[in-house]
Amino acid sequence: MVSAVPASSLRQLAASGDASGPRVKVALTVDATSSDGDRWLVAIAERGDRDAFARLFAWFAPRVKAQLVLAGAGESAEELVQEVMLKVWRRAGQFDPNRGSAATWIHAIARNALRSHQRGPQQAEQPSADSDGALDLEAHAHVDAVGDRGPEDAALQMEWRRVLGSALASLPPEQYDVLRGAYFSGRTLRDVAEERKVSLGTVKTRARLALARLRGILESRWER
Amino acid sequence: MMAANQTPREPIDPAHHVGDAELLEHAVGACDEAVSLAVACHLAMCGACRAQMRRLDAIGGALLEAQAPGELDANALETVLARLDEPRGAEDLARAPAAGVPILAGDGALARIDLPAPLRRRVARLAQARWRYVAPGVRGIDLPVGSGTAKAQLLSLRPGLTIPRHDHGALEVTLVLTGALLDEDGRLARGDVLFREPGQRHRQNVEPGEDCVSLVVNAGSFVPLTWTGRLLRLIARP
Numbered sequence: 001m002v003s004a005v006p007a008s009s010l011r012q013l014a015a016s017g018d019a020s021g022p023r024v025k026v027a028l029t030v031d032a033t034s035s036d037g038d039r040w041l042v043a044i045a046e047r048g049d050r051d052a053f054a055r056l057f058a059w060f061a062p063r064v065k066a067q068l069v070l071a072g073a074g075e076s077a078e079e080l081v082q083e084v085m086l087k088v089w090r091r092a093g094q095f096d097p098n099r100g101s102a103a104t105w106i107h108a109i110a111r112n113a114l115r116s117h118q119r120g121p122q123q124a125e126q127p128s129a130d131s132d133g134a135l136d137l138e139a140h141a142h143v144d145a146v147g148d149r150g151p152e153d154a155a156l157q158m159e160w161r162r163v164l165g166s167a168l169a170s171l172p173p174e175q176y177d178v179l180r181g182a183y184f185s186g187r188t189l190r191d192v193a194e195e196r197k198v199s200l201g202t203v204k205t206r207a208r209l210a211l212a213r214l215r216g217i218l219e220s221r222w223e224r
Numbered sequence: 225m226m227a228a229n230q231t232p233r234e235p236i237d238p239a240h241h242v243g244d245a246e247l248l249e250h251a252v253g254a255c256d257e258a259v260s261l262a263v264a265c266h267l268a269m270c271g272a273c274r275a276q277m278r279r280l281d282a283i284g285g286a287l288l289e290a291q292a293p294g295e296l297d298a299n300a301l302e303t304v305l306a307r308l309d310e311p312r313g314a315e316d317l318a319r320a321p322a323a324g325v326p327i328l329a330g331d332g333a334l335a336r337i338d339l340p341a342p343l344r345r346r347v348a349r350l351a352q353a354r355w356r357y358v359a360p361g362v363r364g365i366d367l368p369v370g371s372g373t374a375k376a377q378l379l380s381l382r383p384g385l386t387i388p389r390h391d392h393g394a395l396e397v398t399l400v401l402t403g404a405l406l407d408e409d410g411r412l413a414r415g416d417v418l419f420r421e422p423g424q425r426h427r428q429n430v431e432p433g434e435d436c437v438s439l440v441v442n443a444g445s446f447v448p449l450t451w452t453g454r455l456l457r458l459i460a461r462p
């Protein structure tokens with residue numbers, strides 16, 4: 001079991017982080033937080049636990065900031081981080097640890113917040129049944145996926161996530177970059193290609209190679 | 225532990241799947257709403273793609289965890305803590321899935337078709353579901369799509385019908401619900417999905433025996449390549 005890290009040292013850790021890239025950080029971060037994040041969110045949902053929120057914030061907010069900056073949020077990144085973390089507090093009751101990690105959930109909230117922001121205030125203000133809400137439900141109908149198979153035991157979930165994390169870290173940088181570009185910004189592969197000034201075919205190939213590799217590693221090391 | 229009320233899975237094993245690149249765009253929320261609807265329907269009927277989706281979902285979190293932290297304003301936490309008790313916006317409250325919506329208003333045109341859950345929710349929003357005439361042997365029901373440019377419709381094709389060779393102005397996605405389509409890539413039956421990009425011309429035959437009902441998503445117009453095909457131009461409305 002992973003013991004909780006005091007929020008103060010997490011803040012230090014967060015402050016000392018450099019912005020150079022993913023490879024160094026993976027081993028350091030995944031073990032220490034995958035389960036903590038879930039636990040913090042559950043504590044927020046069940047008890048409105050502000051201490052848990054502060055810890056969650058200390059660990060996630062700087063990473064959400066990095067995600068938003070990389071996705072092109074620019075000047076708005078700071079304000080968006082606060083909006084995202086506020087949503088995390090308010091919607092914590094909707095988080096289901098059986099359906100995925102706190103990181104996955106928070107990452108998706110950040111991505112959606114950025115998209116709403118980029119679509120402009122008018123649309124962002126009306127999350128009608130047809131736009132954000134319904135899509136969210138539909139897009140996340142696939143989280144039922146977890147129900148099919150896969151690690152139901154929490155410790156096994158952690159191990160599965162750890163294997164995924166190190167598999168990601170082992171990807172060639174250009175493949176990692178394509179995945180990160182698509183996930184952080186929530187944009188199409190065509191947009192990712194244009195941003196990087198490479199062809200759509202190249203980006204699709206990188207994405208497919210990356211996903212095939214991840215699938216291969218997960219299947220051989222974990223899934224049957 | 226899985227919830228006891230988990231939706232039972234259909235015991236079908238589609239042969240034609242959503243590709244990794246398309247599934248990735250769906251996972252990150254980049255697809256047009258209509259395309260996402262088709263992908264969600266396939267996922268509802270395909271265990272293999274749900275397993276891949278589970279991996280794709282987890283990647284987002286893993287990327288965030290691996291990300292070197294950015295620098296926040298010194299008082300960011302305090303600012304947010306001070307706002308925790310603000311009244312919640314409507315969007316944070318009204319997000320429970322609508323339960324018990326009537327499956328179908330209107331004349332029950334779809335009553336005998338087993339619709340996957342994402343489609344059922346969508347159809348439930350129609351005031352009336354009535355097949356409209358599209359072309360000889362072809363009937364359609366337009367589906368509501370809130371955002372994006374792609375259109376979604378249900379098409380019912382008569383057994384034995386031939387859809388002449390055609391191209392598309394943009395992406396076309398076909399997801400079969402009943403009956404079967406014989407495409408140049410093989411036989412498409414319930415749960416099978418086909419993505420066609422512009423330039424991927426194809427011809428389809430409806431397998432004899434049963435009406436073929438499919439969800440068809442068009443991001444652009446239908447481009448018939450033969451004279452008879454022009455009749456079917458009507459399928460993709462302007």
